[in-house]
Amino acid sequence: MTNHPPNGSLLLIHSHYGEPPGLFLLAEERGDAVIVRERDLTPAHFTAARGLITTSHLDQLGFMDHAPELARLMARGGRWFFNGHILRPFLAGLGSYAPIAKARRADLVLTRLNEHPIFAGIDQPSFEENKGVAGFYGRGHNPLPQGALAINGIGPEKQPIDWEWTLPGGGRMFSHAGNDIGGMGGPNPNHALVAPRIIAWTMGEI
């Protein structure tokens, strides 16, 4: 285990084979980020962390084993940026992902519901398409926990595809129910814009 900064590290769980994602490599430049492959993840990584980012490749069955450490991270005011479809109740109050059945283009419209520092100044519909193709951003939603704030909605019913939740016991979670956002160098320049903001939010700086 590396030396951790006194204020806590940014824990980045690397869940797939190969190079870590661009967002993680960007975060690594800060000096307080720790990239850990899932096989090597221990409770001590959570104990040392202030913030946590997980990707859509997360082994959610294995991650459930870390639910107690995750709860303690949140209880001391930590933050977690989650990408993907929730399968398990990692924290009390979370529900399972709801996909849009046979999504058509109209089902994939995005709407800003409440302002958020990660998305400040970004026109949310500009996230809808990559090269004219819709659906990469996400195709459903993770249910909004009680007391959470919906940030972006999807489809005509504006289901909460993005939300931020201040937990009753402390700590904050951001849920993005789709492909990882903040990837660098992709076809949609919005991702490069939000990448440093996701890192800053996760560390409680914005």
Next chain:
Amino acid sequence: MSASGKPVMAIIDGGQHYHHDSITREPFKDFFDHVVYLRDVAKTDLSAFDILIIPCRTNAYFLAPLSGQLQAFMREGGTLVAMGETFPDSWLPDIGFRPMQTNFWWWLTPGADLGLRMSDPGHAVSRYLGKDDVTFHLHGAFEPLHPNQKSLVETAEGECQMFEDVVSYAPGRLVATTLDPFFHHGAFFMPATTRMLAGMLPWLSESEAERKAARTA
């Protein structure tokens, strides 16, 4: 083999949401007789299965320590199926792999053709899968191809995208593909990936039944 004579098909669940959604939802959930969580494979008796599928993007860092067990499964007669982005070149011998930059956008050009095709129209798999079912995008190619690896799907340039090897682990077999339909189907994306699974799963099951019948005849 089950009492009905139907091969027992098992699949590994790597814990990713797209595995869960492919394995537990319609239309494919009834294909899988057993679901084994990736971290439980080492303590699982694989001899109860005829087919073991490692779905797309199963974390190869966890597969590497299982290499001996997976090879033994094949040598005892099982069919192992390594799907796209599981990088079997990193955990099985004699597999060559050349990654490619993925072009997700080729189909936006009118009249474009990714160029994929069934390598051998006379092979049984070609009764289950056609060009349109395997055409979505490329992540790489198996090369160099070992003489025991018979190409089933290839590019216009002959680069192998799926092979079957019935020799190296006889009486078992290895099927491997660079294509990743479980990932995209499980993410509710790309209809061709659903079609590929709809053809590939029955082919695996029915060809396994034929192999078993031939061995016991």
